[in-house]
Amino acid sequence: MNKRTNLGSEVGKHIILIIGALVVILPFYLMLSFSFKSPAEIQSISGGFFGAQEMMTDRKCLKAERSEEECTMLPIVYNYTAAFKEAPLLRYLLNGVIVTLSIFAIQVIIALPCAYALAKLNFWGRDVVFGLVIFCLLIPVHAIALPLYLMLAKFGLTNTFAALVIPWTISVFGIFLMRQFFKTVPDDLINAARMDGMSEFSIVWKVMLPTAIPALLAFAIFSVVAHWNDYYWPRIVITGDQDLMTPPLGLRMFKSDMDGNEYGPMMAAATVIVAPLVVAFLLAQRRFIEGITLTGMK
Amino acid sequence: MAEIGLRSISKSFGSTEVIKSLDLSVSNGEFITIVGPSGCGKSTLLRIIAGLENQSTGDVEIDGNVVNKTRASERDLAMVFQSYALYPHLTVQQNLMVPLKLRRLSFLERFPIIGWFMPNRSSKLDEIVSKVQAASETLQITHLLDRKPGQLSGGQQQRVAVGRAMVREPVAFLMDEPLSNLDAGLRVHMRAEISELHRDLKTTFIYVTHDQAEALTMSDRMAVMMDGEILQLDTPHEIYNNPSTIRVAEFVGSPKINILKGECDEKGNLNCFGTKITDSIKLAQKGNVSVGIRPEHMQLVSSKDKNVIKGKIVYRENLGSDIFLHLTVNEGEQKIIVRSEPSNVINTAVGDQVMIGWDEQKVMAFDVDGENITMQ
Ligand SMILES: Nc1ncnc2c1ncn2[C@@H]1O[C@H](COP(=O)(O)OP(=O)(O)OP(=O)(O)O)[C@@H](O)[C@H]1O
Ligand SMILES: [Mg+2]
16 A cells, blocks of 8 residues: 555656656757758658658759769768858867866866965955855846956957956856865864975865865866856857857857758757767766755755 | 973963963973863964964973964974874875975975976985885884775774874974774773884874873873863872862862862861861861862771761762772762772672771862862
């Protein structure tokens, strides 16, 4: 009896979770599926997930006066080659990597000493400074976008990598997160390091950093995901120069270049852009979950 | 090796005064224990000596030099923390190497990558590794060198913590309750090991504990500290047998010393509730006193030819080697404890009426201010 009600509630729970998962996964499923199929299949919504993969001939290619043989290929091959051919997709990906990694690296270099000072050193005005950090957490990015843009423009930095990186280098969220974590590191460990002869800077990098790896990973997730997927800020400071575009921005440019119903290559490009994050998640799944539960954020 | 001197040190946190104008001189190679109840300021004092905390007033001297302005890392003292404070991300070997690397290698030699190309680095590293090896052999932790602290038992971590202090050959060791996290058996064992270490190294040791057994067994001299003051500083033997005040007498000794209300008559005899306790000590003062007799200086007697106190057994504590009898005396007004060999009290049971005698030579008396007036 008892067992049965248990089973019932378990089944109920799973049904709800499955429905939720489907809602989330469906767009991804369509993206992936479209990236495999021929235009005809996409328009008629046929061919299942993978499409029939019948040979197709590219009309644009024929116009470029190539042989029919050259222009005939599987839809999947067509979609992905078109994606890489029509736009400098690799360039976008590389830009994304450069920008997100430099942002994260500089954020860490700045946040760790700040967090250490706020958590473990006694100095006059510490609580006020920490109050300011909390206050800065409340400022929405969009509110200060215009002044930031004007400042960068004054220094002639628009349309550079610097414009993409500099505004994010001081992460109050990172400082706050690391400070909360450093609070839990025992004072004795720091005192022992001092007795061993370490300077305060060595303590930050050789004692605090290694013990804070889980917190740092959590922060890395938030930082990298946010800046890899960011569309708003690159859209403001990068105008036109394709070589500086990050993947989300590139995707948009890409769309306007293609004629309206070329969904296949576009979805292929989108797939390529989300792939690094998905792969990273699969590789570090356990760490991701650890990190996110650590911060108590969902 | 070093002499350490504290000159009228005081420390306040906000308005609470934790240490009150404290003086202490530790001589070269001495093992001194600071013992006192929880919260009396022992750790604070040790941290002031180490330079991890600034005193509000007063001077800390090492070998005659005032080191008030010297940073903790430059005082060349080593400290073993109550929580061991090993670097959790490093192996035991790396933990032991850290203090040596920081002191033996130059800044550039420690620098990542650049350091690899410095000419003297590898010979210095070899030297460090051999030092670590020697220290780990002394402490019998060679088989643990590749483990992380999280994979060690409390006792093993404690040895590593001592090892980390030892490899550096500091001028003095500061130890803050290093044994408090260990079980009773291991504690006794480590007590002996630390004493042996002190004999081998002949370095100054300042050892903080709230466990009087550690203080009594290990130290050359012990300082009894309460409420931020050192009440008495002497050899364990003197502190036990000649406590300067009633607070010291009550703190040192287990089970606690028996304190009875008594008075001094005109002739200078000591009486407790009508019974003469002793006349071998002629007291200068007349009036109310507190009489202190340690549990092992009392015993059950059968004859009535000497002065005795009548009591009733309320509880019997059998420790195997000893039996502690808890008794009420003076019509149930006061409680005392008698420590006795099991064979002497084999026939007693809870509820028995018994007679108690005592060793007159060992009786102490304290005046109304708690000062020992029988001090020899
Ligand atoms: N940073 C601080 N701020 C305020 N009060 C403090 C601080 N550190 C210690 N104290 C107070 O100082 C007193 C002495 O503390 P201390 O740690 O020296 O005690 P202790 O003798 O080592 O005790 P234990 O045996 O429990 O370790 C305590 O009452 C404690 O509350
Ligand atoms: Mg303490």
